[in-house]
Structures are given as structure tokens and as C-alpha cells.
Amino acid sequence: MKKTWTIGTRGSALALKQTETVIQLLRTFYPDHEFRTRTIKTTGDSVWDRPLHLIGGKGLFVREIEVELLAGTIDFAVHSMKDMPTEVDEGLTIGAVLKREDSRDVFISSRYDRLADMGDGDRLGTNSLRRKSQILNFNNRVTVIPLRGNVDTRIRKMVSDDLSGIILAWAGVKRMGFETHVKEILSLDLMVPPSGQGAIGIETRNESALLEILQPINHRESFQEVEIERRLQAKIGGGCNVPLGINASISDNNLTLRAVFGREDGEILVRHAQDGTLDTVETMIMEAFRKIQPWKED
Helix, strand or coil: CCCEEEEEECCCHHHHHHHHHHHHHHHHHCCCCEEEEEECCCHHHHCCCCCHHHHCHHHHHCHHHHHHHHHCCCCEEEEEHHHCCCCCCCCEEEEEECCCCCCCEEEECCCCCCHHHCCCCCEEECCCHHHHHHHHHHCCCCEEECCCCCHHHHHHHHHHCCCCEEEEEHHHHHHCCCHHHEEEECCCCCCCCCCCCCCEEEEEECCHHHHHHHHHHCCHHHHHHHHHHHHHHHHHCCHHHCCEEEEEEEECCEEEEEEEEECCCCCEEEEEEEEEEHHHHHHHHHHHHHHHHHHHCC
């Protein structure tokens, strides 16, 4: 049986930390196996001067990695699930999702303790249409400034670009050890995250031996949450090109599904929240889809 495995990852500090977390878990279950890291540069890592929705969206962070998976030069790929397109290449699959970190967004500022405290003339950095729409709906006095980069880069740019604040994913901030910068964790009622936020996924070829290796580290509830979010995302379409937030939360057999869809100027067209059970997943997905789809086609 094969005992040496190669794991592909982006080269950012956060991506490498997430990959190391995966390797540590795998070593717990397979102490006599060797797990190697292969860093792969993606298009998303090469183009920093334009918003993602203008240069291709989510697939920019995974395409080159998937090419190597399909070629067999790597066995597994570690992704932030929020970066994953809903359609995965034929022959590939999401083999596991680790226990999910908090999926919420956070407000970071050197001037204010709350997002609500920002006022006229204040500039807030984010490159996400989803965040921009919900921020302006909540506080239309601020000016939203495009801001891309890794977690540490964006925190530095907040100072160098004289921004009053920035919005980041809580999960990435925690994994990078920057919790002390956080002034406010934004509630799901205020800011619905994108599908997959907070979850680390492992993609692999659709081969039984590879999938079997991953099963001990798969967190069932987290996998289900991400799968539900991605199914709704796939039905609606648009990826990061539309101001769309989707979040599923499972507790025992209970499910809460949230979705928000708006315009870039801050007008929220649909804000949907529904409670049900895992037995009613299909009905809940269709209900959210029916509410959003007419506006998306408008």
C-alpha cells in the first residue's frame, strides 16, 4: 500500500497553515505514512490589482492545483472552501471537510470599536461585493474601498492606506493568530458570509483509496453544512460576481439556512432565514432559491 502522499496548496501563509493542520491530523491516524507539501502558484496569487469578480472569480485560486491533481503529481489539495467553485472537475471530488471554524466576518479598526461607529468620510476596505452590499445597507455613511491581499497584507494596508477599518473572515484571522486586532464579530443577522467560509476542504481524485485515507479527518456536520451551502450557491449561480451570502448551521438534526442577496449600492433585495431539520434540506434549499432567483434574473 502506498505510504507517501503529496498535498498541494497555495503558497500564502494562511494556506500553508491550513495545510499543516491537515497534515497533523493525517499523521495522527497514519503515523507511519509520509505527507509532503507541494506549493502551487495560482492565477489568483498572481493578479492583485483587480477585484476577483473582474478577473474570473473563485476558480482563480484552484485551477492550477486541480490540473496537478488530475495529472497525478499531487494526491490531495487543501482549499479554503469559500474559494472553491461549486462545479468540480470531472474525476475530482471534495473528499473531506475539517471541523469548521466560526464562519462569521469581523471588523478590524484602529479607530473604532464597532462598525456602526464609522461615519461620514470614513473609508472601509473590502474587495467583496457581498460584504460591500451588506455594509452599505447597515451603515451607508462609509465609503467602501477595494482591498485585496492576504490577511496580514490587508491589516498592514489598513494603516498604510489610511483606512478606518477593514472586514475579514474570523476564521482566517484566528488561524493567523491576529485575534487581538478584532474589534467586533459581526452577527449573522448583520453579515451573512459566503458559502464555505470558515471551512477547510480537501479535494482529491475520485478514487476509493484516496477517499478512504481522508475519512478519519472528515467532520460530518461541517461537510453537510458546506454541501448545503454549495448546492444553493450552484442553483443561484454567480459565485463572487454577485452580492450573495449563504450560511447553513447544523445542530444535532436541526438546520438553520440563511441567505442574503443585494445590490452593490447597499440595497438588500432578499434577506432569508429558515429553520428546519436535515430531513427538510431539499425544501429549504428550494424555498431560498425561489426567493432569490427572480431578483437575480432581474
